[in-house]
Amino acid sequence: MITVQAKLIFSSREDRQAVLDLMRRWSSCMRYAYNRLLEGKDRETLKRDLQGIFNLNSRYVDDAIAKANATLKSCKELKINPERIIFGTKELFLKLKKKHLNGNRGDELKRQWIEKRQGTLYSRGDKSKQGNLNLRIEQRGEKLYLRI
Numbered sequence: 001m002i003t004v005q006a007k008l009i010f011s012s013r014e015d016r017q018a019v020l021d022l023m024r025r026w027s028s029c030m031r032y033a034y035n036r037l038l039e040g041k042d043r044e045t046l047k048r049d050l051q052g053i054f055n056l057n058s059r060y061v062d063d064a065i066a067k068a069n070a071t072l073k074s075c076k077e078l079k080i081n082p083e084r085i086i087f088g089t090k091e092l093f094l095k096l097k098k099k100h101l102n103g104n105r106g107d108e109l110k111r112q113w114i115e116k117r118q119g120t121l122y123s124r125g126d127k128s129k130q131g132n133l134n135l136r137i138e139q140r141g142e143k144l145y146l147r148i
Contacts, residue, residue, distance in 0.1 A: 027118045029054040031087050034068035059134055067122050088117030
């Protein structure tokens with residue numbers, strides 16, 4: 001398995017907004033799936049329902065469910081109450097909850113929390129399909145590009 005973390009540089013504002021929207025919808029889908037798994041919903045029902053709710057393809061939805069399931073399983077293994085999980089880090093959430101931070105400091109904390117909460121996109125590849133169908137790294141000349 002290859003994991004890639006990179007800073008993305010966009011050629012246009014529209015591309016940036018499209019990727020941010022995709023990350024926001026995927027993160028929301030993962031949190032929604034997590035809560036539905038807590039309620040006892042099964043994977044197949046979730047997969048069918050979430051595609052329509054979040055306007056994501058089946059691979060993204062399946063990966064969101066897998067990530068939510070892994071988070072739930074991790075909570076149970078660590079004996080953490082799975083209903084008390086805070087997406088976007090508990091530390092930032094507690095700082096924001098105090099509401100005594102005004103101005104730039106408060107705005108910066110809120111930006112960081114939203115980035116942690118919504119700034120994730122996870123997509124698995126499949127060997128039989130020559131890798132990841134949603135995200136591909138392509139080389140053009142000396143530069144690498146991410147095709148989404």
